Amino acid sequence: MDQELHYEYNVEGGDFSRAGYASSQIKKILKRLNIDAGVIKRTVVACYEAEVNIVAHAYSGAVYFDIESNRLKIVFRDEGPGIEDIEMAMTEGFSTASEEVREMGFGAGMGLSNMKKNADQLNIESEVGRGTRVEIIINT
Amino acid sequence: MKVSEIVKALDLKVFSGSRGLEAEVSGGYVSDLLSDVMGNAEASQVWVTLQTHKNVMAVASLKDLAAVILVSGHRPDENTAAQSEEEGIPILGTGLSAFQVSGKLYELIGKK
Ligand SMILES: Nc1ncnc2c1ncn2[C@@H]1O[C@H](COP(=O)(O)OP(=O)(O)OP(=O)(O)O)[C@@H](O)[C@H]1O
Ligand SMILES: [Mg+2]
Numbered sequence: 664m665d666q667e668l669h670y671e672y673n674v675e676g677g678d679f680s681r682a683g684y685a686s687s688q689i690k691k692i693l694k695r696l697n698i699d700a701g702v703i704k705r706t707v708v709a710c711y712e713a714e715v716n717i718v719a720h721a722y723s724g725a726v727y728f729d730i731e732s733n734r735l736k737i738v739f740r741d742e743g744p745g746i747e748d749i750e751m752a753m754t755e756g757f758s759t760a761s762e763e764v765r766e767m768g769f770g771a772g773m774g775l776s777n778m779k780k781n782a783d784q785l786n787i788e789s790e791v792g793r794g795t796r797v798e799i800i801i802n803t
Numbered sequence: 804m805k806v807s808e809i810v811k812a813l814d815l816k817v818f819s820g821s822r823g824l825e826a827e828v829s830g831g832y833v834s835d836l837l838s839d840v841m842g843n844a845e846a847s848q849v850w851v852t853l854q855t856h857k858n859v860m861a862v863a864s865l866k867d868l869a870a871v872i873l874v875s876g877h878r879p880d881e882n883t884a885a886q887s888e889e890e891g892i893p894i895l896g897t898g899l900s901a902f903q904v905s906g907k908l909y910e911l912i913g914k915k
Binding site for chain 1: 842
């Protein structure tokens with residue numbers, strides 16, 4: 664890309680009817696820019712999981728999407744309970760999702776491993792009682 | 804094989820998204836866990852599930868799936884059907900269980 668672009672989206676905790684909105688906007692932008700299809704696929708999976716985690720586990724948050732010269736940087740920042748043990752949270756199958764959320768088919772404990780598999784870099788910082796910052800880097 | 808041919812062969816109900824009936828199907832994926840579908844389904848597959856809420860369409864659209872088949876007589880929620888219309892990704896229905904409909908689907912398209 665010769666031009667650098669920046670976009671932001673809000674994400675509301677608990678609002679499942681809008682879950683995936685930011686990810687679908689990001690997908691549309693990448694398609695319009697004719698980004699490689701494989702890159703779009705990986706970005707969409709990683710973004711959706713990070714977005715849904717704000718909806719399912721936090722109170723409110725925002726997505727910061729940057730298109731840089733040779734990579735995409737997507738940061739998901741939320742105010743929420745935070746993650747006590749990030750390593751444990753990364754384990755496939757680990758989930759603290761409520762019964763209600765599980766009935767919808769979330770809470771398999773696969774989201775973070777999907778992010779890990781699809782991102783070129785995944786950086787998670789979290790403070791218990793305050794919130795979480797998830798940074799996804801995809802090389803283009 | 805096209806979505807419309809699967810509808811015909813399995814006698815499926817078309818709830819919504821009929822604009823997408825001519826899309827090509829590459830295979831199928833069966834799961835009620837959204838992250839499983841997100842991580843493991845592939846573009847142009849049909850997704851067999853009993854989940855009926857709107858997030859099903861978010862996943863189907865983000866993954867470029869060809870159609871969703873709701874099993875055991877389940878019907879899409881109103882806003883799920885509305886999004887299916889918008890995206891042109893059909894939601895189909897059957898009274899058969901996931902096991903039964905998957906068996907038939909596999910006979911039709913599984914070997915490809
Ligand atoms: N933004 C977040 N805020 C607080 N906790 C989080 C956040 N993201 C993840 N977690 C914690 O990490 C766990 C694992 O997350 P992961 O996305 O892998 O699975 P899940 O969201 O529980 O289920 P799935 O993603 O399969 O629907 C969550 O259950 C939750 O405890
Ligand atoms: Mg998750």
